[in-house]
Each structure stands twice: as C-alpha cells, then as structure tokens.
Amino acid sequence: MRIKNIYIRDFGIFNNQQLNNLNEGIIFIGGHNRSGKSSFLEIIRHLGFALPKDGSIPPAKENYYIQADLENKNNYYSLSLSGYANANITSVDGEEVAPAELYNHLDKFTYQQLFTISLDELQQISNISTNSKKQKKLYSMLLGAGLSEIIRVPEIAENYYKKAGNIGGKRGDPSVADFKPFYNKIKSAENEKENALLQLDQFIESKNKLKEKEEINIKLKEQLKNLKKEEFLLDILKNNYKKYTEIEELEFKISEQEDLKLNRNNFSVEDYKKALELKERYFKSEKEIFSVEKEISQISSFKDDFINTLLDEKNNINKYINKKDILIERINNNIEAKEELKKKRMLLENETAKLNSKWDRPLKKIESIDIDDLKQSEIARNIEDYKDTKEELKNIKEEKYDLKQEIKVYQQKIENMEDYNPDLIIKKTYLYALFSVITGITASFFNINTGIYISGAFLFITYIFYSSRYSFHQKKSSEKEEIIDKLDSFKLKLEKIKNKEDKKEKEFKTLSNILENYRRKLDIDDIESVTLISDYYRTVQDKKSRLEILKSDEEKLNKKENKINIDLHSILDSIRIISNSTADNTLNLLELGPGEGNLLNEYQEIFIELDKTADYLEITEKYIELKREFEELKKEINNLLSSIDFKMKSNIYDNLKLYIKEAEKLQKYIDIEAKYNSKKNQLRHTLTSSDKIRTYLLDYYKKHFKLKTAGAEENLIFESFADLYSRYSSLESAEKEHQKVLSDLEIKFEDLEEIDNQINRLNNTMEQLASSEDIKNAHQKINEARINLKNLAERYAVNKSVYFILSKLRERIINRAEDELLTPAAELLSKITDDEYQAIETSDDLEAAEFKTILADGSSLDSVTHLSRGTMEQLFLAVRLSRIREIKPPLPVVLDDSLVNFDHSHLYNTVEVISEFAKTHQIFILSCHPHFLRFLKDASDNVQYWKLDKGKFSRENADNLIKYLDKIPN
C-alpha cells in the first residue's frame, strides 16, 4: 500500500497542506527543528486508525481533518480522518473498506511500533530486557508474530503452571499438594485391603486347623466314653463292694453249717417261738413258786396245817377285812361321841354349879327341883306388876318431893321480893329538869350560845333517866302478885299426891310376898333381884331338860359300843386260831381273853394283826394258784413237744430246751440263707435295674470273658460284676482306682473343653472371615478417593496442558522468528556494520525477551545492554526492517531522525540498505541532517525531496534542500 496524496486541512502546525504525487520509493522531507516533522510522523502513524484523545498529538485549530489517496495492488482508495473518528476508507467505487484490510489486519500498536520509527522507538530496545509488559510486547512483536496476543503467553503459561502446581506440585506427584489427602486415603485403604486379602488364607488355615481339632475332639470323646464307662463300673463296684463282700461271707457261712436235727420242712417258726415262750414261762413259774414257798416257810414251819387253818378262817378274815374300814370308822365315831357326851356333862355340871354355889352336886340338885307347878307366864306377870308398882311408887314420892321443893322456893321468892314505887321516879325527873334549866341560864350569862347548849344537854340526860327507871318499877310490882297465886295452887296439888302414895304402898306389899314364895321354891337367895326370878326359873328349866337329853344319848352310845365289841371279839378269835397254827405265834394280842371286855381301845392292834392274817391268806392263795398254773404249763409243753414229735429225754423241760437249741440252730441257718438270697437278689436288682449298668456290664463280659457262656443275661451281668470285684483286693483299692479314673476323666474333660473352645473360636473366626466386608469397605474407600483424585488429576492435566501448549507455541514462534526474521535482520546488520556483526539470536532463556548478537570473531553478546548505543539502534533498525519486509503487502514506513547516533560509515551503509528497501516499500524520511541527505542523494535516485518549513510543504531539489538544511535557522 502506498500513499498517493495527502491533504492536511487542520492538524497542529499544518493548515491546508497538500502533498501530491508522492513518490513510490523514498520521500525525503527536510526541515529544521519545530518545522513540523514530528507532527507529520504522527499523521502517518494514526492515518489508518484514529487520532488518539490522549493528548499525545498536537492540537487542531478547529477540527482535525486529513485526507489521503491510497493505492494498493492497483486499487485506489480514499481515506479521511475527521476529528477523533476512525479512519474512513472508500474505494473508487464508493464502497466502504475496513482500514484493517488495507493495513494487513495489523493492530495499531504493531503498525506504529514497526513502521513509524523515531529515535525513541529505536532506543526502546535498550529497555527490552527490563521485562516490563510493554517491552515484552514489543519484543514479541519484533520477533515477528507481530501479534499482541503472544505477549501474554509466558504470563498465562506461568499462571496455569502455578495453578497446576497448587493442585499437584511441579511434577504431578500424587503424594503432594492437593493430591496428598486422597493419596493418603488410597494408601491407607490399600493397606486395609491388603490385610483383608489375607483373610482368605487365614480362613483356609483356620479350616485346616479346625479339621485337626475336630479329629482330636472325636478321639477325646471316644477316650472319654471309655473312661466314663470304666468310672461308672468302678462306681458301681465301689457302691456295691460291701454288699458283695457280705454275700461272699454268707456263702461261706452257709457252706460251713453243721448237721441239723430238725427237719426244715416240719419246722415252724411259731412252734419255735412258742417253745421259747414256754421255756420262759416255765422258768418264771418255777421261780415264783419257790419264792412263795420260802415266804410261807418263814411264817410257819407247818406249812400245810397253816394253809388249811388259813383257808378255814378265810371267810371270817375276808369278811372283816372288807368291813375293816367301816368298823374303824364306827369305832372312831364311838370314841369321839363318848368324849363329846363327857364334855357336855361336865359343861352342864359347871353351868349348873354356877347357878347356886351352895349346891354340892349341882346335877343331882337340878334333878331334884320340882318346878312343874310354876308357870312361866304367871311368874313373869307378877314380876312385871311388882316392878311397875315399885316404879309408880317411886314417881309419886319424887313428885311429892319436887312439889315441896317448889313451894319452898316460891315462899323464899316472896320473902326476897322488895317494894317498887313508880311515882318517885317522876319526882326525880322533874328535879333534874329544873337543874338543867338553871345551869343553862347561868351559862348564858357568860355566853348566850354556851348557855343554850348546856341547858339543852342537861335536859336530854334527864329525859333518858325518866324513860328507863319508871317502866322497870312498874313491871316488878305486877310479877310479885303472880307468884303468890301459884304458891297457893301448889299446896293443893301436894295434898292429892299424898293420898295416891298410900294406895300404892299396899299393892306393893302383896306382890312382894308372891315373889318371896317363888324364891323359896327355886332355892334362891333373898338378895337376888326380883327381875332375876324369871331368868332363874328359865335357867333351871333349861338345865333340867338338857340333862335329860344327855342321859338319853349316853344310853344309845353304850348300845353301839357293845355291838362293835362283838365284831372285835370275832376277829380276835380268828387271829387266835391262825396264830396257833404258826410255829412261833407270829400274831400278838393273845393275852386278851376270849369273848369278854371292851376291845375298843385295842382295836388298832387287832386290825394290824387282822391285816397280817389277810397277808398270810393272800400268800397262801397265791401259792395255790401258782401251783395250779405250773401244772397247766407242763401240760402245754408236753402238748407242744408231742405235736412236733420231739421226745428225746424224759424230762419235759430238758426236752423243751433241747428242742429250742435245735430250733435256734435251724432258724439261724434259715436266716443266713435268707439274708444271702436277699443280698444277692438286691445286688442283682441293682445291677440290672438300669439299662446303662446292664449294657456296661454286658460289654465288660464281652471284653473280659473269652469263653462265652450262654446264659441268662442276668447271670452274665452278675458274673461280670463278680469278676470286676475279684480284680480288687479291697474296697480301698477299688476306690483308689475309681479316684484315679475320675481324675483321668477330669483331665480329659478339660482337654475336651479346651478343644471345644478352640473349635468354637475357629468357627467364630471363620464365620467372621466369611462375613467380612473389609475388602468391600477398603475398595469403597479407594474408589471414593480415586474418583476425587482423578478429578483433581484432570484439573491438573488441564492446567498443565495449557502451560504445555503455550510453551510449545511460544517455542515455535521464537524458532520461526529466528529462522524467518533474525537471519535476514542479521544480514542487514552485517551490511550496516561492515560485517562486524554476523548473527542475531534470541536468548537461550526465552522468558528473558533478549537478543543475542554474534560478532565476526565468533564472540557473542548475550544482552543488548552490552552494545554501544549506535550498534544497538542499528540492531533494532535491522530487526525492524527485517520484520517490516516480512509483512506483505508492504505498508508505508516512516523514519524520523532516527539515525542520528550512527557514525558516518554505518550511516552510509544504512542509507544503502534503506535505498534497497525502498524498492518494495514507500519510505518517508524526516530529517534535519544535510549529511544524511547527501548520502541519500549519492545512494539512490529514487528519492523525492520536500522542504518543510514551519508547517509548509514544498517540493525542492536535493541540492537546494541541502543548502537549506545547512543553514542554521534563526
């Protein structure tokens, strides 16, 4: 693309400037400083884009306006820039064209940096290695991609590398960073899994062990079974050892038994018992008889006579023995009654004697007093009358005396009584009144008031005297009169009483005579009081009747006594007879005469003897009875022995004893035999009662008896037991063996228990192993962690891929830059520096954004900072031109005084390079340096010259322009 014409209407210093028919090659615009060269650079720089608002360009007078005619591949376009708007391009056909199409889609920055070169741009290269973003961008751009995007590549790559690093470290080691927890989980779960995987082998091992243990278990059980059997048999043996020993002993006894005289078949236990009983009785009876006989012989030596006498008197004795108690009671009553009557008589006699002391024999006296004609009632009435009359007489005399006394009193009173006169009292009163008045008056002389008071007081006293004395005298005189009247009446009364007294005196005398008569009859002393007569009579009468009763009682008692005596005599008679039959008159009382005398007092002795006789009688009777019984017994024995046909000796008792002896022998034999059988049966029963014992003993038989005898099972069992028994010398040895087997059993049991436990444990272990979820759980943990880890690994891979792709991308671009850009750039630099510099390379460290230069001598400089300023700018120009040349179709290039630091030879070389370059590119060179112009004029014909003076463009030839520039402006 080339610019054909430019019209600048308003831009900084420029105003309506027209540059027409611009050269296709070099356009040299010469001008002094501030002539507008830099402003023109800005115009070309922004032409295809838009003017910046950042104040970096000179201001417009009114509104920016630039217009240019462009040519590209023989197509023509019109471009206008108005204000800050984007460049507007239209084709000749009037069609709008995107500026980017004409500008190779270069972005504004790239175009400006590459194609519009001022000294500033060239010097940028010294800053490249500062690695600022802008410099990196520039570096990348220079390297040829020319694309701004690549600038960020290292940064982005770095960023994602870091991101990846956070997830999985630099090398993606699963055991680091974010991977680590999952890695650890996996490893731990894998351990679990490995352990769990061993479970199968453990199971198989356990299974084999189990098999072994089960075999041992079976063996042990078999051993236990046999031991148990042995133990059981030994236990049976132990428990029945004594029994069997007994059986053996009994058997021996039976075998040793001597001949028996009695026939077992006829033998009866009852007979034997009977015989024993009879023997007992016989012995007892004999003994008793002997004892009684001895007793009797002690009483009498004439036994038979004595017995006969006793039997004769038996009835009488028995009679009185029976009556004995009644008799004794009667006797005692009699004695008692007699005593009572005696006491009564004495009492009566004493009482009667007290009646009259003159009586010698009072009871005889009483008996003799005859009081039958005296009547009790009459006596009583007369005594009463006597007493009444006597009382009345006494009262009359007392009344007479009282009356006489009263009369005397009254007479005395009258004599003592004085004369009382009431009138005298009145007179005295008047006198006292007068005296009072006088005294009052007298006093009034001294004091009137005092006078009045004194007379008043005296008058009052006077009155009191009167009132008391006068009434007393009046009363006394009337009383005296009354007493005289009474005295008269008393005298009259006394007269009457004297008459009455006389009459009573007569009555009293009569009665006294009657009473005297009574006294005589009753033999009572005169002095005895009248009232006692009646009592006395009654007493006498009482004593008389009592005496009569007493006498009758005494009579009766005597009769009874006689009766008792008859009985007592009868007893005594019998005693006497019996006593006579005893040898030494064992009985007493024989001095008492027969049939006479009172025996009451001896009754006790009699009865003692009677009791004795009764005892004799009893013994006798007993003797007789025993004798009889003994005979009966003998008969019985005889009967028994006859019945069993046992008569060995003449003496019945000896026979009996002999029988008993034989029977005893036989019985003993029978007992032993029975015991033997019973024991044996018992043992048999024991041995056959349980199936277990039977089976075990039969097994024993099978095991220990080689010669099998066919026989009842029971016998085989018993035989087995006997055999077992025979193996042990004693119960102790059997017990010892049993104990040993028991302890063996215990040991085996423990062994079995241990084996059972082991089997259980193995079964449990196997069941646990068979149901274990450990593997599953471990896998689940691994899976879970793996899924998480994989997600992270993918994130890691994505990030690392970003880094990887970008790194590769950058590498490629840089390689290409070296191939396609730096080689031609090196050629340019070599030309400019007269072959001093041979090659340009990027730094080994791509991140460093650095150029490396290689000199002709093979040495190299790693950094642009090591170059001289001029060389550095030449390097930069070479790289830039190389890069520009690469961009096709070509775009206009602007060089603004950018070569000032080049020395002349290098500058000339550069101008040549530019001239060459101008064959393909339109190049605007803005300069104030005439020597540059001279070089250019020499180097190229294809140059159009323009003078720029204070914003005004004008075509000029080279020489004039040189002259112009040589002039130093004002």
Next chain:
Amino acid sequence: MNSELKFIHTADIHLGRPLSFAGNPSQELLDIFNKAGENALKNLVDKSIKYEVDFIIIAGDLYDLEARSVKSSRFFLEQCRRLKKENIPVYIISGNHDPAGKKREPFEMPDNVHFFSSETAETKIFSKNNLKAVRIIGQSYREKFESRSMYSYYTAPDKALLNIGVIHTGLDKESKRYVPLSKSDLLSKTEIHYWALGHIHQNIEVNTESPAIYYPGTIQGRDINEIGKKGSLLVNVDQNLNIETKFMPLSPVVFKNIQIDINNRSEIKKISDLEKILIKKAKNVLDDLEKTEDEFINGFIVRWTIKGRTEINQYIKDNRKEVEDNILSELRRKFADQRPFIWSHSLVLRTADNLPQLDELKKNNKIFKEIDDLIKEIMKDDKLNEELIDEWGKIWQGSREDEDRESERFFADKDLKKEILDEAEKIIISEIIEGGDLN
C-alpha cells in the same frame, strides 16, 4: 452330534469387587451397589435354570485378585449348589485374577464344579443323554501373569463332538502377561468350534464364522470405565454344530457416560438453567430404559460431562467445586431414590468462556490456527504425546492396563486426552483474547 446344546459362556465375574460409585448414596442404594456383582451372578444362575442350559463355562477371573474374600467364595458355593440341584455343571478356568483357583478355594465345591488344571491343557467331556456331546478344553493361570500361549495344546482328536476351547487372554501377541496369542492363532486351530474367551470386560465378537471367537465381557461393570449393559452369552448349538450366540444383559447397575454440549446455548444464564438441562436428560435416559424393558437393571451410575463455551463459565471457574457439588447433589436428590434410579457418579465441567466473535477472531488470527494445529499434532505425534504426559506428571503415569495400574495413578486414553486438550485450548483462547487488544 445327536442333540441340540445350550450353554452359557461367561467370564470376568470378579466376585467381591465392589462398584465404584462416588458420593454417599442411601443405605438402600448402597445395598444395590454392594450386591450388584453378586446379583448379576445370581441372575446368571436364574437364567441358566430358566433356560435349562446344559452347562456353564466361566472363562477366568471368577474372583478378583484385589477383592478375594471368603464371603464371595461362600456366595459362589451357594450358587453352585443351586446349579447342582438342577444338574448343571460349571466349567471354570482361572484367570490372572484368580490363578490356580482351586487351591485357594476355601470351600469344598459340589461335584458339578470343575476347575481346569493350571499345569496343562485339560479336556473334560460333557455327555448328554449318556452320549458324549462336548469336549471342553481349558487351562488355568498358574500365576498372576501367564506368558504361556497355551492354545497350541488345545487339541481335539476329531470334530464329531462340539469342541470348546476356554482361554483367558488379552488377545495380544506381544503381551507376556495375559497369554500371548493372536486371533489368527486361534483361527488356525480348526478343530475347535467355539473359543470361549475371557479377560476383556467388553462383549466382543472376535469371529462369528467358524471357529466362533467370543468375549462375553464382565457381567457387572465395576467403574465408570466399564460403561453399558454387561452380561453373558447364551450359546445355542444345533445338531449340525451351527453356533448361534445371544447376549443376555445381567447387570443390575449400568454405568453410563453422558456428555452434554452447551456451546453457545444462550438460554443458559445461570447454574439452575444448566441443572434443568441435566434433569431433562436424566429423565430421557430413564424413559428410554422403560421402553427397553430390561428385567435386571435397577438403575444407572452416570458420569456427566458438560462441554462448551458458556456465559456462566466465569461463575463456574470461580466456584467450580461448589457448582459441581450442588448440581451433583441436586441430581442425586432427584433421581437416587426412585426406581429405576440414576446415581450421579461425577460431574465434569469442561466449559470455557463465551466468546461471541470467536470465529471471526479465529479467522483473522494466525495464532489460533497455530494452537489448533499444535493440538492436532500432539494427538498424532507420539513424541509430543509423551512430552504432554510427562508434563501431566507422575499421577498420569499409570499403566495402560487397568490390572497393572496403581490406585494413585491414572491413564488417559485418547478420548480423555482429547477432552483435556480441547478444554485447555478453550482456556488458552479465552485467556489470549481477554488479555489482548482485539476486544
């Protein structure tokens, strides 16, 4: 051959190996996941019984080396007992995951179970109706790695019976680890009618003509790399020894990778808009499943990948973890409890900033093309590829083989590499454009 035959060819059951599901599912779901492997085997046994198959062939890796447990063996024992009842024999070779299998079998297996020797190729005869019908030739792995090629010893005297070769191989002649042999080696054994292969977890028809060569694949995918329905082959053989195979899906849980491109979808203005799109997609997946009427599938475990330039990328960049967690938990909340379920395994956001004039910018800017070319070159050029993986660090240095890879390392296949580089490219472009003067 006198009668028709029917058998099941299965392999790579990896009993005991749990599913890799991510997150914390409910107990119910956890049970489904945990029992998925066992249930797949149970489904296989159910099918065997239902179809009255003549026998079952397990072509290696019945168990998983890394998850060998007594429990698994016990489960297998139970299943074998069921088959014993139905009189169905089971022929087993050991693979690299369960070498010398019989030795490590903790239980006494019933007599319908036959383990092949690890010392020599062994031939077992299967008789039907008292007539010899099938020769089953197999050899077990002796060790974890098996460098013997084995196949040459798989010989049959005639072709009168159905000859089945059972072999656990990666079908890679160069591999010294998993029985090195090639497809043509197998084809060369003309007396074999059917090669029952194991090792590769994918159902592959290696050769459908005679001899038939098949991989049934695993019966239950274990992680997000084992996507799609998994199952076994039901093989029908007619009297003329014509072989017909049918794939039977057995897995209760199916892994699925769902990619959604949201490039320039202007309606996505916020995260919830993105969420809506995912929910809609999830519903579609479940609707599709209903149409297929798969009897065993309980649900899916899904890995979501979101790609493209979007307005919300800035937000995503700033809150990547939060956005992932929120969307995942929302998806899980909505679809984990229903049946069939979708359990969202993970969410990968490979988004980039929205650049409206990207195409224009790209056209006018050489650098973008430069980047584009560079990525293409990386994908193609082994050296560059190696450099890239080196740059990705140790964590990506995992073995290509799943089997040999350490748990803490990963391997990026071509797709993943491409995904990651694409994302990186987007990031670079955005970064350059944002930082440059072109905006």
